[in-house]
């Protein structure tokens with residue numbers, strides 16, 4: 001029986017060495033959850049980097065890692081410190097990430113990084129080919145592996161290949177600036193099915209395909225040589241039940257079983273009856289609009305001084321890509337802005353912004369979502385944004401307002417949120433006021449509609465929709481046998 005091979009930059013596994021002892025943990029991230037059934041089905045395997053470079057592993061540790069991963073049906077692509085620096089921190093995160101998120105000024109095109117990107121994509125191809133049997137299906141994920149579909153196609157035309165991009169695909173005007181645009185485009189076109197989060201990204205991709213490669217595009221199909229490549233949108237969802245049932249379970253906990261975080265928030269709220277909590281959660285990334293959000297909050301407090309002392313912004317930012325210069329600048333700017341706003345407005349009884357720069361456990365995350373009156377999710381550009389969906393899933397009392405940037409892919413589905421342009425401070429401030437004053441009945445109506453959509457289109461339906469589409473394509477292709 002044919003199997004499915006999932007390929008992503010990182011394996012869905014967290015590995016750590018403490019002295020000689022190895023700790024291994026399965027990831028509970030969205031992607032890992034969504035692909036769980038496909039991964040565990042039959043002989044399915046997952047190919048990716050383990051998170052530890054070859055330079056850090058002794059031969060004994062290396063063997064231990066392989067054995068442990070084998071038990072989790074994972075195969076690692078061994079990457080060196082140099083490759084991580086150039087392929088991952090370099091070309092992936094200094095060229096593709098900013099370019100695809102419309103941060104052209106941040107984009108660096110370095111030949112050495114591009115060479116490393118090509119090398120690593122070849123490494124991935126080698127390992128996938130080693131483990132692929134005739135007629136297998138391969139599902140490749142994200143911008144780190146744009147060349148992989150074509151590399152596999154050239155050597156193994158018998159494979160059925162799917163590719164999904166988790167970030168936006170930019171407009172042709174942006175994409176054309178990349179010196180290696182043709183290689184990237186033809187790289188992805190090696191797939192039989194190319195998936196994006198939204199219809200807009202599909203359109204941008206097809207526009208680049210016809211204008212740069214001059215290929216014949218018919219609706220959502222590209223005629224490429226003797227093949228037809230299907231391009232479609234598959235909006236990713238979350239594990240709704242996991243978030244929703246955790247929120248219900250936490251709410252039912254007796255006082256002594258509640259988390260410290262929840263107790264503190266409840267304590268604070270009972271001391272300040274009028275106090276309202278506005279939540280923001282992101283990776284610390286310049287695409288997420290963190291400085292803009294702080295400035296908009298400052299603007300709000302100046303424009304509507306009646307809210308001083310009555311509303312707090314709880315801002316949680318997870319450290320991310322700290323080696324890249326722009327991320328270091330962003331961290332500094334955020335620290336300064338939080339300091340400025342708190343310094344300007346704080347009283348002995350009230351701190352306007354609570355700022356946490358750290359990762360949080362799932363249970364605490366759920367408590368934060370569940371305790372917040374408003375979620376303010378205002379990225380400047382975001383492929384989808386799952387935080388918006390997680391917030392909606394944890395609201396179990398029919399209240400809570402979502403303010404969502406129209407630049408996030410999720411805005412295309414979440415029409416009942418208060419949609420905002422994250423650059424328009426006036427609109428952000430007014431929306432925050434609207435959210436804080438929204439009648440309960442309106443909150444309930446909006447939330448019910450949002451929950452209906454998020455629960456129905458969850459991460460499992462997303463993964464199944466993609467795989468079903470790929471299976472359908474596979475059934476229409478005449479079998480090709482490797483030489």
Ligand code: ADQ
Nearest residue numbers: 166236281282316317318358359360382383384385386387
């Ligand atoms: P990200 O840019 O990482 O993902 P997002 O979709 O919001 O963005 O996912 C972030 C995840 O991290 C969420 O599941 C959230 O709960 C978690 N998280 C955030 N802050 C945390 C904290 N402090 N502690 C612990 N966990 C935290 C990329 C794209 C997105 C796209 C996804 C999926 O950039 O646009 O939605 O992939 O395709």
